[in-house]
Amino acid sequence: MSDFDYDLFVIGGGSGGVRAARVAAGEAGAKVALAEEDRYGGTCVIRGCVPKKLMVFASEYGTVAEDAKGYGWDIEAGSFDWGNFQQRLNAELDRLEGIYRNLLKNSGVTSYDARAKVKDAHTVELSTGETITAKHILIATGGRPVRPEIPNAELGLVSDDIFHLETLPKSVLIVGGGYIACEFACILNGLGVEVTQYYRGAQVLRGFDEQARGLIAESMIENGVQLHCGTDIVEMRRATAEDLEGKAATGVSMGASMQEMLADHSGGKPGEGPIFVKGTNGDVKVYDQVFFATGRAPNTDDMGLEGAGVKLGRKGEIVVDEYSATEVPSIYAIGDVTDRVNLTPVAIREGMAFVETVFKDNPTKVDHELIPSAVFTQPEFGTIGLSEEEAAEQEPIEVYATSFRPMQTAFAGRPDRVMMKLVVSKETRKVLGCHIVAPNAGEMIQLAGIAVKMGATKEDFDRTVAVHPTMAEEMVTMRNPVRSA
Known part of the structure; x- marks a missing residue:
């Protein structure tokens, strides 16, 4: 009889953690539990790849009517209904989350809807107060978007917030030049939002092929994105009545009177009320929303990792070897929390390699070379x-x-x-x-x-x-x- 409650305890219900848990239980016969404090499916399914790709599809329909006319069709362009799309999107995400939960259940994995912290090499503590022991602990807590360290940054949105907007803004400033910033600039532009993008670097999509990123930037501008490279925010604050009455009000949706708008949105929550922004390029404007896509950080805060002997890197990532093992022999980590290659299919492969290594007596390194x-x-x-x-x-x-x-x-x-x-x-x-x-x-x-x-x-x-x-x-x-x- 085992000295532990479980052979494996997985912290994190995203794609990597769920795959590792169900394969360890279903194929290797291990006794497995998994804890997730939010929704099952993680960043990719709930607030990343999947909803984003559905928004990409939605945004591409805007040019269909015009293109069809070039092929002889008499089709009139309509308008985009954000509420209808969001309702269908939420239903799809609920369906996918249900699939993830059933995959775990059908594989014999015990699920805990709670936050888990590492107490020591073989013990986790849940937010419910329960303490559970496991021979092996796998951390698959992913990452989160972060706001830049500038005054009033809390007024802006991050990628997690986009899918929960009650209404689609008429104007938005996107700050950042990576793939998330550029993808949402194209998405929102395609949905009819007036999009301005600030990036402090010389060209968007740093790290990718120069010729490719140049063509993408040209296409974005040609399609209507107001892209400003070499530009950052000098000042950002909640807009005043004076701002709204002046020239800076260009592009702001004014469905209510200025007084009503300012009264309704006098708080400091993201997404509530117009925002005044001054850029290093001299532009002064009020936007319905500001969206920060300026980076992500591993979810390792307040998890008790360092106290248990797990080494963290400069950005808070869990340091692992080529087998996803930490310096604590019983604790492993996969996915974005390790900040190696932050892609969902990679996290899944890392989870599979972990199971091969730990539960199938087949030490397997993860191949991070030549990933499309x-x-x-x-x-x-x-x-x-x-x-x-x-x-x-x-x-x-x-x-x-x-x-x-x-x-x-x-x-x-x-x-x-x-x-x-x-x-x-x-x-x-x-x-x-x-x-x-x-x-x-x-x-x-x-x-x-x-x-x-x-x-x-x-x-x-x-x-x-x-x-x-x-x-x-x-x-x-x-x-x-x-x-x-």
Whole structure:
């Protein structure tokens, strides 16, 4: 008989934690429990990938009527009903959360709807007052969005708040230049919101391929996003009647009188009332909402980790080895809380590798190399491997690239451009990086990623017959390099 209540106790009900818990219980026969203080499904299902992608879909319908006319259809554009969409969105998230709960239940995992803290190497303490012991503890608590350290930052929204807005703002300032900021700039712009974006860097999507990020920025501006790079907030505060009466009121929804608006929204909660912002570029404006997409932090606060001997990194992330083990032999961590590769499929793989290592006597390292990913801007960006800049620093390369107007939107009279790019090693001929900026680039990069992961050469791509007429055929028809480095 075990000296512990459970063989495994998982803290966190997101994708990684749930997968590890149910596989350990269902396949390895372990006695498993899991604690989640919020909704099951974690960031991805409840307040990230899934609702965001549904919003992406919603935002893309705005141009359908106009495009259809180019193809001979007589369709009138309608208006977007945020309330109707939000109701359907919430129903879908409820459905998905139910699936996650049932997966755990059907695998024999005991669930605790409570916050869990680590008391020592084999003990967790729940917010209900219960103390539970386990032979192994797996921490999968994910991350959270953070606001910048500026005065009145609490007035602004973060990504968790977007899905709970009662009404869609007429104007919004998005602060940040990463993938979350750019995705929501495109989403909200597509839903009819007047979008301004501030980013203090020289170009959005830092760390990605330069040519790709340049094309995406151009497309965002062309589609109506007022993008200001090299710009940050100088002053931010709740708007006054004087602000609303002046020139700064441009873009603010004024459904109520100024007096009523200011009376109703005199508090300091995010999302309540117009916000005055002054930028380093000299712009002075009042916005319905300010949305911060300026970074995320691991959820390790007040969890008793350091007291139990678990080492934390500079950003609060749990430090683990290649097997997801901490310095405490019985405690492991996976997913965003470790701040390695913060992607849901990676967290799931880490959870599976953990089960193989700990419960199946098959030590398994997690492969974090050549992971395909997508940024759901408009157009989308799919990428795997090294950017042109990264590859050029590493070895001599050839670059094969093309940019063109795709048939579907060109026929409808839209100026949209797409880009296909392969970064190739001169010595080995292997494709070191593949970058696609195009509608459905996420779908394309998933398949291209298989070839790149397998070590395909440029000649392997060349030997592949094109599927015509498609955008993706350009990936196998680029015969001559456009430059070398």
